[in-house]
Amino acid sequence: MTCEVLIVGAGPAGTVAARLLALAGIKVVLVDRVNIEQQKIGESLPGAARPMLERLGLVSWVEKSSSIVNKGNLSCWGGTQLVATDFIRDPYGCGWHLDRQQFDQNLRDAAEDAGALMINGRISSVVENSDGIQAKVGDQSITAQWVIDASGNSRFVASMFGVSKHRDVPLFTLYTWCKNSTVDTRSVVEAVPTGWWYTAGLPDEQRVLAFFSLPEQIKILRDKDNFISALKETIHIANWCPAAGISSSPLQVTEATGSYLDKVFGARWLAVGSAALSFEPLSSQGIYNAIYTGLRGAEAVKAALIDNDRSLLIQYGERIKSIRAAYNIAISGYYQQEQRWPEQPFWIEHQKERL
Template sequence: MTRPRNSPDVLVAGGGPAGVAAALTLASRGADVVLVHCAPAAGLRVPESVSPLARPLLQGLGVLDRLPSACHAPCYGNQSSWGGPALTASDFLHGPYGTGWHVDRAPFDAALRRAARAAGVRLHAGRVRSVARHGGRWHATVSGTVMTAPYLVDATGARARLARRLGARVVHTDHLVAVAAEVPVTAPGHDGPYGAQNGPERTSLVESTPFGWWYTAPLPCGRHVVMAVTDADLVAGAGLRTPRGWWAALAATRHVRARAAAHDTTAPHALRVLPAGTSRTLPPAGPGWVAAGDAAAVTDPIAARGITHALATGIAAATALTEEADGDPRAQARYAALVGAVHDEFLSARATCYRAEERWDTPFWTRRRTPAGVTGRAPGATPGSSRRDTSTAPGTRREGAR
């Protein structure tokens, strides 16, 4: 029997990993799902390091073998200079799931959506412009088309556009930003513990500085992106507003500078400022709706758990909707409690992480040493990893992006 085109069982807003994970999970349980997505913004794409823990999630969703190699490259681990000048490392090589990935998000997300379509999810290009509840159904305007559905998933990213329209509020822990630039790979040779002498690096690299920290990782498509991460109000004082100032700050580093020098780079022509703050949506669910991925909670990029968190919360959100549809009145409350518990545990771990850096009494770091300040990482872990990846709890288990 043909189902009404604009009256699915579930309307999922957002075509990233969280939205696709929710859509695939719901479709596998017999739901008719419409996934609304819009084209990604043009410009610089930041590499995301995906934990090996994402592999079983992708496998469970039936998409692991559908991801083309062009959208990801191996990530053998994380390197960091944190709490001292020396470079330390944690690797994925001896874990049960193999290596992680460096992901180029645009082709990665597109591959996920193709897998969703193949699984029976209906894709609709556009954006949900308005949403309201009438007679037990959501009425949503999607780029001029009215759709109705009894259930709704908000996977619109950190702004949580739909959840806020339904009365939820986004609570920010900080206003971290990343000032990023693309660095061309002109001399790929780099002799390091996790990369062949004549090949590109296969690790993420984090280095703390007085104003915050630097992050760099390769993209699968032959590019290299470097980011300076600090609080929004400290960007100007750190000299990061201009390419020349940004390049001078990079030159003051030890390990990130060495990696950039290995690629024979010059100062970038342009910079892009990306939001990177931690936040949560309260509540992340309600009768007939759930928020997933960054629309539910956003974590500091130091944890490198964005994509894994997106997949896990997408799966868990879909499970909550299914349980609610089956008559469980507490399903949404359990999902909200789970999202909150995982986020609280992350905040505690992040506080430990940031307090491990004691070399500088500068605003960025002193803010993170006070009980009410910004907080950060599990003891003994390197930035970009954790002793226990708490993001696996909802629905498993991520990782970093939204």
Template sequence: MSTTASLNSTLTSTGAAVPPCDVLIVGAGPAGSACARVLAQAGVDVMLVDQHPPGRDKTCGDGLIPDAHQALARLGLLNEVMRRAQPVSHVGCIGPRGGRVDVPGSLAVLPRKELDAVLLQGARDAGARFEQARFEAALEADGRVVGARLKRGDEVVEVRSRWVVLATGAVPKALTAAGMCERHTPSGIGLRGYVKAPQMVGKITSLEVIWDQAVRPGYGWIFPAPDGHFNIGVGVTDSHRVLGGRALKKDVNLREIFERFVTAYAPAAELMRVGELVGELKGAPLRFTLSGAKWTRPGLLVTGEAAGSTYSFTGEGIGKAMETGMLAADALLAHADDTRARAAYEAGLSALKPKFQLYEGANRVNAHPWLADLVIWRAKKSPRVLRRLAGVLNETSNPGNIVSLKGITRLFFE
């Protein structure tokens, strides 16, 4: 293949402790594994590294909405994921006054521990090599990234590559080490736990998202997972503020919000009462709206949540992480030239940016839960409004328009 040949032609013998590769991908989550699978299927020599061993846990809501299904279908892994996942037919939107509307969609739940294992195995099956190692720094020559310094066990090794792709998630350490971090604080934060409660199977069947004064300025969720388990958590999508040029965490205590959530929302209270908490509640940072990091520099691309691929308002990021990872792979396959490959990737992300900004606009629901009551009330009365909500899931409707002044006015006249 010409692209592979052009990548290989730039590699030279360096005496590194690890053989060189065409593309070194750091991070074996959804973005990194998706990028690795697409490249490896095209014959590119890919090395995929992660500081954790395969099967590591990841704090996440675990919901797979339509964009995740589409990405998995392109990767050829949808059937394998759905064989393991809990299929779900609706998102249940619950407002502060108890109003509810069920929005249909292609949905499922699979714990990230299992999903990431499927994606990593898919990359390896396509021919990608995997190593457990931690990114320490980028290697540079003549102003271009030409590989990375990795810590593997107690030794530090150098890997030379034509390209490095950072898919290292929301923690900014690797971004900072590579000189790509523009914002060290997260956009939001989430807290998640797993509860085993076979007694609740059949009682909670939707991806339930709850807005309430008790969880303001965030939201709560309960998602049915496989084998009688449930993913329960709370998220705050605007957890930090800029003051005097510094980003500071707002006065937000997720554990307190979680306790208020399971007290205020009766199904959550019942779930925690009859179920068994599996492990501990775990928190994690979130990076939204394709912001907070440089997307490229010569020889290096940033993808997935490291690039801010999670939506604000909903906190969903699995599908967009895979999508951005595949955009990175597509750019590298289409262009041997560094400048053109970077430009193609940045153009792909820029094309997604308006969607993220619209979700940022819809984020006002989390700060003003009464807006959820209003939209739910109208959706129960208007099939057209319900279709628009379904369109938000399918990315055919503008979520920001629904809760804008114009959108709210339209609710009363449809």
């Protein structure tokens, strides 16, 4: 199989890049092993994403995701009270709480609708040779002129090309779902001595519940009884997520450490989304960043491919560095606001300066 651009990973970054390139008449192949049955975490999309979604003709696709409006955030951080941030003050208006699996599927549909070819499978190798890029999916070979790494934190293409990645202080999460027993669907964050809790209302009267901490604490709370006991010690989160309403399925665990690549493009490859730069979920910027870098990255690849103009690639690399710098200031400032537990390992680690 041959194409002009191969995209590895069909999350928000890969699908946005695929749609933009396919709409420009470029032959795109998008590869991912998709399991629509599995519930997915990562649901909060800020209203600031709206202009990009409009530009990509994606608003109607997002609206099909049965998402609910997120009117604001509540946070218990630096004190015991819940402090509200109302999105009525935000120039972009309210955000969304998405059915994340459905949202990603709708973006894949939008990429296919624009003309991208979606292959359900996993890329097992990527090499560059005189013909361009050669990749393998199952026993099929794909030849492309360019490859976009949209493989999220696995950074599959970048690691095949030997590019180093840098990681911030470790952050892991334990998460589950529960029945939503309140009409208030705003996101709620609560800091505790060993980390922080998060919950948000979701479509279909569901609620996500997550605890973020260092790996040692996550190991202890993987035992569901310990998780429930820690939940009951919270001041607010336990009221939003009563233990009785929590799913009986085992708790899920995943890494949520912020990280970034040494370089985000090469002769015939470019990284977008979390593959280029990933943020801690406290920022709620991950999907926004995936859409933004998918869009800007695809524009840079398009200029290099069609006009042999590599200037947008260089601008893209600089932009990623400036986003990383702004993120470091914002996330450090937020962690610094919590000064109740200066002796606790979690807060010592997360209040260190980030580079």
